[in-house]
Amino acid sequence: MKPKIAIVNSTSFGIKFPDHIERLKEFSEVKRINFPKDVSDFTIINELKDFDGIIAGLSPFYSRKILENLKKLKIISRHGIADSNIDMKAATELGICVCRYPLEIQRESIAEYTVALMLLLIRKLTQAEKYTKTGWWGRRIELVGFELKGKKVGIIGMGNVGSRVAEILKNGFNAIVLGFDDYLSEEEIRKRCAEPVSFEELIRTSDIITLHCSLTEKTYHFLNENTFSKMKDGVIIINTAEGKMIDENALFSALKSGKVGGFAADVVEGEPIGINSPLLKFKNVIILPHIGRYTYETIEKMGESTIKNMHDFFVKNKIPEYIENPDVIGKLKKNIT
Template sequence: MTHKIAIVNSSSFGRKFPDQMERLEKIGEIKRFTFAIDTPGKELADKLMGYDIIISSVTPFFTREFFEHKDKTILISRHGIGYNNIDMEAATEKGTVVTIVSAQVERDAVAENAIANLMAVVRQTSSAYQAAKEGRWAERAQFMGHQLTGKTAGVIGLGNIGSRVGEILKHGFNMRLLAYDPHQSKEDLESKGAEAVELDELLKESDFISLNAFIDPQSFHMISDREFGLMKKGVYITNAARGELMDQDAILRALDNGTIAGLAVDVVEGEPIDQTHPFFKYNNVIVTPHTSAYTYECLRGMGEKVVSDVEKMVNNEQPDNVVNAELFNK
């Protein structure tokens, strides 16, 4: 059987590791596609007609409308760990297998970037560099930051990546570690070295907050005006999970009233964003373009998983990390 492979909205897959593309070329024709985040399902289906294997990024959205109009698609392999851009019920009804990368592959890369961005905003690294570059050395006293050592860190979502963030903050900076995670027991959180607390207590006590939760109906905009009102004045926040965890308008109000001393985000609601986004008006906000997983080690591991998914599917084998594994139990 001849297969056609569509690489959709991925800026990184296959770019640095040509051996992975060579393996796919042995399976079938490959073409790259770039779609707007809000591309309608039918239009998306029409453009991808004939491609029975899709390698997908975090966008676009593979909706029920997409699956209703698309011809046979045996696999959507997510080049990442999330799958909230795929209507899983519709995919399963269509018989489309959906796979994701093991969370362990991204663990260190994403956690390290969450800390790197946090440190950059806390110590005003980018602003200080720009001053030095422009010959404004005498202004160095303006770039006063804070130390993390001995302060209180709150991690929201102490799962795969959040637990690594917690390890770095606790053992690297001798911080008191608080954790809120409604999907884990008190014992689970304590076994990871954290004090298990409710969300309100974490917000009130933390000097630094890291968001590492996943998006579901309960966590969407879980941080809004009420929650910012509970935080200490001058809190620092890093988010390498999903932009939708925080209400953007509420963030802007918290920046304006001084609640947030510094914000470091690798994810933004409605991304990709352009230079007109209001975050760029603030000197105490750092935005990176969803690059937390962009290390050679991580991207090679992610690519290997995706290629393996494709190879196994065309050989009638079950890939690893299948979201709708029930398709193999029929």
């Protein structure tokens, strides 16, 4: 009997590459399920109770209660990298494997996108487009921006994406790139095209700050009233990593006072952002709908990796390569090597 796989609230898997669905169907029964934001636990459990695997989007939240009642569920493959919508402790205790795709897949798409957001802000390009469409061609003097060349760009997190952003900025724009990463040596940061500095020096001296670190207890709201107060007046902030790392109330105040001269993000706390959010009232704020990895190249590789996860697990009886909860091995609901 073929395993049953549900594609849940994924806005990308199998859409641009429908052959990915057909390849899943070669070894499983496949159904796409979309839940509204206010879906009840009862509905989730009722809809998913007969599935062996889930290809999961950013929602809903798979709580302990939900996972305990999905008796047949053996594997969740995130069509993404974040596992913040899964109770990982519960999944592990219940013998449910949680996996993702390799981080390298999205390196280029998010790095290029990050630099694009910088250019949109510092050259006021979104405002310029509105001027053209409203017939304000003659008001170009209001749209004077500045160049990346020679500017100090502070990168917090010099890993997969941050290191590629550093390469692009240093080699492509001749920017002065500063790097901070708790997990890398100064020598390694230099190898990744940045000058190693402390966190305090980075936030104090950077003209532009871009976030590429993981969300942890330490980084939750680590850009807050205190850190904003130490930054240069008019600093530009870019966030393509995780919305919860920025205290949005403090950000609003910093934008209003001019301490922050511009903010661009692909992520916010509590996505999607409401259309009445006060942040959207600022001309110098650009918030886009979490599309950093949305290139044909990356979406195709994401799909390929997700299929491989499911095929390895159900057909080859193998542990997927990029497992998020390795402690589950030995507790799995399925005999596997």
